[in-house]
Amino acid sequence: MSSAPDTSATAMPKNYLNEKITVSSWLLTLDHKRIAILYLVSLLAFFLIGGLAALVFRVELMTPEADVLRSETYNKFFTTHGIVMIFFFLIPSIPAVLGNFLVPVMIGARDFAFPKINLASWYVFMFGGVLALIATIAGGVETGWTFYTPYSTMYANSNVILAVCGAFIAGFSSIMTGLNFIVTIHKMRAPGLTWFRLPLFIWAMYATALVILLGTPVVAITLVMIFVERAFGFGIFDPALGGDPILFQHLFWFYSHPAVYIMILPAMGVVSELISCFSKRRLYGYRVIVFSSLAIAVIGFFVWGHHMFVSSQSTFAGLTFSFLTFFVAVPTALKMLNWIMTLHKGSVSLASPMLYAFGFLGLFVIGGLTGLFLSTLATDIHLHDTYFVVAHFHYVMVGGGVMGFLGGLHFWWPKITGRMYPEGLAIFAAIVIFIGFNLTFFPQFQLGVHGMPRRYHVYPEEFQVLHIASSTGAMVLGFGYLIMGAYLIWSLKFGKIAGKNPWNARGLEWETDSPPPTHNFHETPVVRHPVYAYEYASETSNEPDVQSEKGHV
């Protein structure tokens, strides 16, 4: 990431990117915006690694027999894909990149409450990430990202300890980020920015930070227990040592289910911003969306046992967790209702970020509804551990989480880099990604219903046609990401200068320069209106809205 030094007349004024351009000014920066860029570059590298691993095993799965990989290697590839994508891409994605960049700017602050902790979080994250990568390169890991015991502790012949250490350490980076979010949102809001004037992205970050702070320590201690049993033979999970393997599943899912909300709540926050901007009005049911985020964060802690309906937990536990799980569906559905009602009588523009928001809505509605088959006890027993589950969580995590991330990245790209990307190509890439995604994962529902178990290297022949469709889709999806990467990099140097507010959006981040100056604002903004004040020229001005002629897409 360079400062795009430009000698032409369009050279950028002084901002956070070009103020200092030495390597040490990046590696020792305390500026939340630069830390966001550090995260962005590292996360995209992890995304590439995780994505390539997926492409390799999708190629393998085009035939029922083993042809490209041996079983042991296949298992290492799907494990790498899972560990890298979950712990080193999806969990940090929106909070660490967009949240890091935007939280202080959106609330009118100069930086986070603890800038040094913010920088430390990146180093901790990279340390964990590098450990996990070493584990996968030097011998590999083949436990699956779920590390189920006693397989992971006593039977796996691979670098489990190193991978567990990587995930353990990365968890602390999440905790630091979450802590910074909560303190900053509580203490550093601009004058006039009351709680119910906060943009929904900020509310989503706040709810996410709560889940991170409450959940991550539990997975950390669980990973330590794996370490202790595997390294020293302390009996915790292995029945041969007097342990209980189901205990592991309880502890693991106590974090890892809420982690699903760590991955999806931020995307919901992004989508709220996009839908508001590209319908040009305040969101329908703003407060309902706020409280639904908080409700999801809270209820999300009481449903972990729905991952264990066939694990031999008691019948009563199965009933309880199934019952509670249905309650998560209600706040989620209310969000969908509010988003759709915002379009009603709005002024809807289909700019590229909005296409990603629509992609999110279309895919998440399928991801959410297919969750009902899995929260219902009798149907889950059949579908559990099949491709149906794989399809369901990719619709939620990729269709929801990644689409939200990409929508946000496009929306705030001009703010982050100061330049626009080519809109036509962006629309094309969004469509390719949407088609590729559906082609990859929709056939997997059918595979799962027909009984195809997940994590299978070889499989009965009747499943082949659908596997070929899925693998073809994965290539289309990869091609879509490639186009996107290419034009985004191109735009860093050749993109049109964006100006302060290219989308004519509301929110404090659009009132400062693009890219913002190092201290975000030239003077502290004072908020005068409720959030999404499209009837005014901006949140801080009493001027009525006048349509600026500049660069509206």
Place this chain on the structure above:
Amino acid sequence: MNLLFDLLPVQATEYAKQVDALYLFILAISAFFTLLFVGLLVGFTLKYRRRTQDERPEPPHEHYTLELVGGAVLLALLMGMFFWGAKLYFKAQRPPADAMEVLVSGKQWMWKLQHPSGKKEINTLHIPLGKAVKLSMTSEDVIHSFFIPAFRVKNDVLPGRYTQVWFKPEQEGTFHLFCAEYCGTEHSRMIGYVRVLSQEAYDRWTMNLGDADETPVQAGGRLFAELGCIACHRPDAGALGPDLTGVFGHEVALSDGTTLIADDNYLRESILNPQAKLVAGYAPIMPTFQGSVNEEQLAQLITYIKSLSN
């Protein structure tokens, strides 16, 4: 089976048909809401598309009737799903009393099966048509999961305890048997078949004992004598241990004042770790049999003790 055109896989049990009815109910609701949502999305986008840059739509009014009504309708539908699913789940959890019991032991990477007649087999389960079959399952190493898609049943198979599935096949034929819980290198080769035979064909098959010369009950009875269990667990008054006749499936009073119902897992624990839940009125003198019996023998002993309650 054609995966491209068949909505559902083959239904080889009555239970599978019942699960599928629920599946179709949820599918109908999901399809309805997906179409409604996408329809509104497309409709609103077309109708309210931005025509000029200076459009200034009214901010929405905050009123909660729609949210409350929508939430309530949804919750009612969801509770319907919950109760329907729970009802079937209860059924899946409770095998009929007369079910034929087959012992299953999973290990990396095969399924070992033993029939009441003593007949053993690996990776292929032969069962009679129209008869309830209960599998009593355990693992010798990691967690596996026993999955028969055509019967819509699945349960994890754990080391150190017993789990169950049961089914009543109503269609002759050969069906897939999969390990559904990732269990290591050859996980995807830990598969087999369930062959449903007519009762007559099953009887013929199971009488051909091959290497097995005694039934699990007989083997358990022999072990019961050989291991010296019988020395203490006797029906007479001076016995040092409780008489095991009629224990299985009934309430047992423990020395700490609590009671429990003796099931497979309690018998297992009492053999491997006798002091964990001591029967009231007996001294803690029984030695552990951990290491003296393997999984197969343990299952035979338990089958024998269970036979004392019939």
